[in-house]
């Protein structure tokens with residue numbers, strides 16, 4: 704258990720969502736579980752900028768956002784870094800984007816609203832943490 708906490712502390716996550724309350728809810732889950740917030744972005748363009756500067760271990764990416772949507776931002780980030788770990792987080796109605804997201808290189812797809820355990824298990828799966 705102690706080992707797991709130590710590993711989780713090193714994980715930095717970039718939270719991307721245009722809704723402040725959603726970013727705040729996700730941030731609470733991550734911080735409560737010992738993770739570091741690499742940044743918060745309210746649109747895809749800002750997410751790409753923050754990815755370059757902050758090099759997060761994980762990106763939690765909303766799809767429907769102004770300025771640049773999550774699919775375009777995913778594409779840009781994967782062009783910058785083929786090893787990027789991007790988890791798409793979107794509402795049920797956006798599930799048609801699952802196949803496109805995976806094709807572009809997303810590692811997982813989480814449907815909102817989600818429970819804390821779903822986000823945590825997705826991050827662990829993507830980073831291959833056996834816990």
Ligand SMILES: [Mg+2]
Nearest residue numbers: 721765767768
């Ligand atoms: Mg949105």
